[in-house]
Amino acid sequence: MLRVLIYLVPLALTIFALIDCLNTPEDEARHLPKIAWVFIILLFWIVGPIVWLATGKVRVPPTGGRTPSEWHRDHRFEQQTAPDDDPEFLQSLAKENKRDEQLLKNWEADLRRREEELRRKEKGEEPQDG
Template identity: 30%
Template sequence: MARVLLIIAIVMLTVYCVVEVAQARGYKVRLMPRWLWAFAVVCLPVLGPVAWLTLGRPIKSNPSIDRGPRAPDDDEDFLRGLR
């Protein structure tokens, strides 16, 4: 039973990482091209996904940095000018 759960966990991790590699922007992926990461994740059952999660994932930007309004309806000055 433990072997079955281990195999299911490895398959789920691999599927998760394949989907994440497919959705990642090619120019933000680190160390290797995206296609090579996909190949590594699929061909190296445990090592590939772990390497992707630790070394290849794009670094998320810091959302706490205020970059100003993203849309016109988020800008209070713009909304005041509409009246």
């Protein structure tokens, strides 16, 4: 059992370090290009992964409550606000409401005009242009 662990622990460490290296953006790999780190991890079976984990990557915790995947995706983060706190969004809603209210008034006026025309036709009157 101990013999198996002697091989499995370094293998797991190597796999973990390799995946971590491959998922790291190029600009966050320290001291060497990322491809060089991949070769070091694969060629130097025990030492390579340990060196990568110790010095090969800029390790700064994410700020602002972001998860690591969001942190790495794009380095140009803007502070996001909730829609109900965003004044531009609230102004756009007010504009949309005014536009929708005007559209509804126009539809209601058109409906009243058409209903009036139908009543006149039922009574036998000629429709008035207006």
